[in-house]
Amino acid sequence: MCTSLKKLTAILISALLLVGILALSGCGSKDAGEQAAPEKVLRVVTEAGFAPFEFKEGNDEFTGFDMDLIRAIGEAQGYKVELAHMGFESLIPALQSDKADCAIAGMSITPERQESVDFSTPYFDAGLIIAVAKDTEGIATLDDLQGKKIGCQVGTIGADASMSVKEKDSKTEVRTFDNIGEAFMELEKGGVDAVVNDHAVTAYYIKTTGKDKTKMVGELFSADDHYGIAVKKGNAEMLKVINEGLGKIKANGKYDEIYKKWFE
């Protein structure tokens, strides 16, 4: 009895110590904030599983609409672009802890995200769409998904929309995957009834991999949704670099060129 009490105390003390360390590290990360980015290198993070915006092909190069766009912005502003991959849910924390200068990952501008980061001017107009298996009938709107199984990607607005269905009908099952590709695989093998995700990505998937197995249904929704490039909250300098660059490539026709390459 006595030894187990001692052990319990030891456990509690270790747990408390851990909390203390965490609290300290929380303070520390805020202080380290004001460091300027190394000169003329733009450290960009993305989640490279979101074709045609960002993905990796054959030669292990980051490719896609967003990737071409950020490289063009870097070029216009005289920055060397360094890309790195992370889980989608880690992109904003990476900005907050100064591990990257900006994040471009088909990220919708939402009020919740704006509490944590600042967004560039919108660079893409997006919206959500529902994808189902080829032979599925009777699903066209979010409300049709009540009580069904929905697949989505962690941290996306598609996930928010799926959760809103679950709030209306608690029998709804929302299955969250790290990567949208896994959600589509799950749809193909019948583990979920539908995938709620960004239209451009779903359209690209159905055009390429998901042909003959999946289809899009209903209308585009959340159509007031825009993608923005995220920077650390309050980093006005970086925001200016990106917005200016975006302005330049829109003015000189480079943006249209990239847009045509991926969406027409």
Place this chain on the structure above:
Amino acid sequence: MIQVIPFTFAFNPFQALLDIHGFEVVAHNFPSFMVGALITLELTALAVAFGMILGLLFGLLKMAPQFKPTYWLATLYIDFFRGTPLFVQILLLYFGILPVFGEIGAFTSAVIACSLNSGAYIAEIVRAGIQAIDKGQMEAGRSLGMNYRQAMWYIILPQAYKVVIPPLINEFIAMLKDTSLVSIISVSELTLRGKLIYASSYEPAWVWGTVAIIYFIMTKLLAMFGDYMERRLATE
């Protein structure tokens, strides 16, 4: 209910803590963390339970090289599941192999993947445990007129049981931590819940700190249980 309050405090420590965003996130999502921890425990318990059956079976087969087909089967099984990452096994089974056998849910697939993986490690633990028992025990059993099976079952295994407790608890703890990998196929255990809460709160230190503490408490309890078992089974 009547309470006598001698002083009134203007400062409420709990309220002050709630003002910290990260703490509020953790406090608000605490039930979700707990459910996640339960699913983690359930998954681990099932995986190790099935793993022990598989481990005992394949461990014994591996010890009988005179039966060639079963010996090679056991060797193949153990080598494959010890020699490839559990992460890859989970994805391979869930998306690649199990769909062939019809629709198998994510949780079931996770249990199957973790059991097969655990079984391979336990098979080696079983083999080591049996080999640690003095050869004379088997000979003594045989000289009493028992056959190989009887001597194994009544003489060797009960003694080996004691030897394998520490490595088995070790395997239990390792499996408990490794179940975090099944978050990739959207089994909503502790790690996936952490990921989801983290994705909407952007509080890495608080969310992952809480997840770490919960895992730590679970593994510590397991280790204490292991110590208790060892003490109970100690002969001298």
